[in-house]
Every structure is written in C-alpha cells, then in structure tokens.
Amino acid sequence: MGEVNPAFIQDAEHRPKLAATQAEGIPLIELGALTGHSPSDGAVTDTVAIEGLVAEIGEACKKWGFFAVVNHGVVAEKRERIEREAREFFAQGPEEKRKVRRDEKNTLGYYETEHTKNVRDWKEVFDFTVTEPTLVPASHEDSEEGVIEWTNQWPEHPPGLREACEEYAQELEKLAHELMGLIARSLGLPANRFDDFFKDQTSFVRLNHYPPCPEPQLALGVGRHKDSGALTILAQDDVGGLEVKRKSDGEWVQVKPIPNAFIINVGDIIKVWSNERYESVEHRVVVNSEKERFSIPFFFTPPHYTMVQPLQELTDEHNPPKYRPYNWGKFLVTRKASNFKKLDVENLQIQHFRI
Numbered sequence: 001m002g003e004v005n006p007a008f009i010q011d012a013e014h015r016p017k018l019a020a021t022q023a024e025g026i027p028l029i030e031l032g033a034l035t036g037h038s039p040s041d042g043a044v045t046d047t048v049a050i051e052g053l054v055a056e057i058g059e060a061c062k063k064w065g066f067f068a069v070v071n072h073g074v075v076a077e078k079r080e081r082i083e084r085e086a087r088e089f090f091a092q093g094p095e096e097k098r099k100v101r102r103d104e105k106n107t108l109g110y111y112e113t114e115h116t117k118n119v120r121d122w123k124e125v126f127d128f129t130v131t132e133p134t135l136v137p138a139s140h141e142d143s144e145e146g147v148i149e150w151t152n153q154w155p156e157h158p159p160g161l162r163e164a165c166e167e168y169a170q171e172l173e174k175l176a177h178e179l180m181g182l183i184a185r186s187l188g189l190p191a192n193r194f195d196d197f198f199k200d201q202t203s204f205v206r207l208n209h210y211p212p213c214p215e216p217q218l219a220l221g222v223g224r225h226k227d228s229g230a231l232t233i234l235a236q237d238d239v240g241g242l243e244v245k246r247k248s249d250g251e252w253v254q255v256k257p258i259p260n261a262f263i264i265n266v267g268d269i270i271k272v273w274s275n276e277r278y279e280s281v282e283h284r285v286v287v288n289s290e291k292e293r294f295s296i297p298f299f300f301t302p303p304h305y306t307m308v309q310p311l312q313e314l315t316d317e318h319n320p321p322k323y324r325p326y327n328w329g330k331f332l333v334t335r336k337a338s339n340f341k342k343l344d345v346e347n348l349q350i351q352h353f354r355i
C-alpha cells in the first residue's frame with residue numbers, strides 16, 4: 001500500500017478529525033469477581049460483587065454498547081504469542097501472504113482489499129474460524145439450500161502462527177461465554193440463557209494490520225460500521241486509532257489503549273435478541289502516518305442455522321418484537337459475498353428486518 005489511491009478516500013463527511021474528543025470514554029470494568037467461576041454453572045463465589053458487575057455491564061451495554069475489561073482471566077502469554085506471530089506474518093512480502101489469500105470459494109485467510117461501505121480500508125487481514133470446519137450455507141440466495149464447510153488456510157510461515165491462533169481462540173471462547181452469562185443476567189435472564197446459541201458456532205478471529213498511511217486525514221483503517229455478530233472481544237496494541245460513536249451526542253471518541261485490557265462491544269445480534277434494550281454502536285479505525293497498528297478482534301457468532309429474533313422473555317404486547325426473524329448463516333454469507341461482487345442487497349443490514 002503505497003500512496004493513497006482514490007479507492008481509499010472517504011467522502012468529506014466521513015473523514016476523521018485527527019484530534020478526536022478525549023473527553024468521557026467507554027467504561028472500564030474490572031472482572032476480578034469472576035475469577036475461578038463460570039457464571040453459567042451457578043457456582044457463584046461472591047454474590048454481591050457479581051451483582052455489581054452485572055449492573056455495570058448492563059449500564060455499559062445500554063449507554064455505550066462498548067466497554068473495556070481488565071482482570072479478565074485470559075492468560076497474558078497466549079495473547080502475547082498471537083500478537084508476535086501476527087507481526088511476523090504481516091512483515092512478510094506480498095507473495096508469501098498471498099499464498100493463503102482468500103477468494104470467492106474460501107473466505108478465510110489473507111486479504112488486503114476489504115471495503116467498508118464501498119470505500120477501501122487501509123489495512124490487511126488474516127481470518128480464521130474458531131471451529132474447524134465451520135458449516136455455512138452454500139449460497140446466500142434464500143431459495144438455495146445446502147451447506148458447505150469453511151476450512152482454515154494456514155500459512156507455512158511463520159510456522160508457529162497456527163498453534164498460537166488455535167490456543168488464543170480457545171482462551172477467548174471461555175471469556176466470551178462468561179461475558180454472555182453476565183449480559184444474560186443483566187437482561188434479567190438465567191446466566192445460561194445464551195449457551196445453546198453457541199453449541200455450534202461460526203465465530204471467527206481476525207488479525208488486523210494497519211500500515212502507516214501517508215494521508216490519514218483522507219482514509220480510514222476500517223470505515224464506520226457495526227459488528228454483525230453477537231459480541232466482539234478486541235485486543236488492540238498500544239498505538240490507538242479505534243473510535244466509537246458516542247450514543248449520547250454522536251461524537252467520535254477515542255478508545256484509549258490500556259495494557260492487557262480487552263475492548264468488548266455489543267453486536268447486531270444482541271441488539272435484536274434484546275429487542276433493542278442494548279445497542280450495537282458504530283465504530284471505525286483512524287490510521288496515522290508514522291506508526292503501524294495491530295489488533296485482533298474475536299467475533300462471537302452463533303451457528304448458521306440460527307434464526308435471530310427478539311427473545312420471547314423480552315417481548316410482550318406492550319413491547320412487541322421489533323425484528324422479523326432472519327437466518328444468521330444467510331446473513332453471514334451475503335456479507336462475505338458482497339466483498340467480491342455487487343449483490344442485489346449490496347450491504348445487508350439488520351435494518352432490513354426491522355418491523
């Protein structure tokens with residue numbers, strides 16, 4: 001990625017203000033009360049502390065759709081290892097990386113031409129799924145049935161990347177379940193309410209590399225978007241660049257890097273399950289002219305056959321469902337396919353299912 005080609009240039013209204021608001025940022029939540037306890041098995045260690053945590057998480061999901069967590073129990077060595085391997089992978093020449101390039105048939109692996117809302121992102125990525133293989137619909141067309149397998153494409157170099165990725169994914173999956181347990185409780189549901197939704201899963205992890213950009217005021221690392229899964233758990237390095245659109249006033253605010261913290265955000269599926277009690281919030285990534293940046297989102301998503309719809313317990317005649325059910329697998333493959341060609345539904349959004 002040399003000079004800025006016009007494909008990367010954002011319309012004037014979407015260009016970043018390079019001195020974004022530093023004021024009130026996303027909540028920081030300390031998960032220590034969870035240590036040694038899984039919320040879905042009922043073995044509560046400290047009820048009062050956990051109740052406090054549940055309330056904090058509920059507030060954060062309602063007010064921000066984003067929060068940071070520390071003392072989360074994820075083994076630091078596993079995170080450091082995947083971060084090291086990711087750096088090594090992206091430091092290689094384009095030829096080596098393109099050996100595992102994703103294409104229309106295999107949507108996993110390396111990719112450097114992703115677009116968000118039809119503008120190219122200033123980044124390169126490597127995607128892998130948590131479950132191997134992952135089952136998804138063969139076609140995004142509603143009329144076509146049939147399921148195919150997505151399989152991971154592992155590069156030969158660096159040789160340790162695969163193991164680092166697999167170990168990291170396992171570790172993050174535990175945290176994802178714990179967080180879903182807390183979110184369930186914050187909605188007044190049993191802690192295990194979401195467990196069945198993830199028995200099989202289509203979850204995937206993305207390694208992001210944002211190279212320095214000569215024109216950071218014109219392009220974005222990732223254009224504004226909401227995450228379409230249930231929950232995202234992001235590891236970011238110390239460079240900074242992630243911005244969240246604050247619900248209270250629509251200002252873009254920076255998510256400052258905190259060593260060893262994870263950034264959690266509510267995705268569209270929780271927005272629908274909760275019948276909009278919780279919000280999936282827009283975010284974007286600003287790049288800079290000096291430093292490259294690395295980040296690793298873990299996208300926690302249900303099996304392809306899931307019909308996503310507001311939970312019965314959270315709807316009644318005074319609060320009727322705000323969405324028609326939609327099939328998650330079809331949604332996912334439509335999004336992936338639209339990276340390669342213009343579809344009838346060019347950028348499928350949950351808004352299409354809004355009642």
Ligand SMILES: O=C(O)CCC(=O)C(=O)O
Binds near residue numbers: 227234295
């Ligand atoms: O790199 C980041 O900080 C966020 C990336 C992101 O929002 C995404 O990949 O969905």
Ligand SMILES: [Fe+2]
Binds near residue numbers: 283
């Ligand atoms: Fe995102």
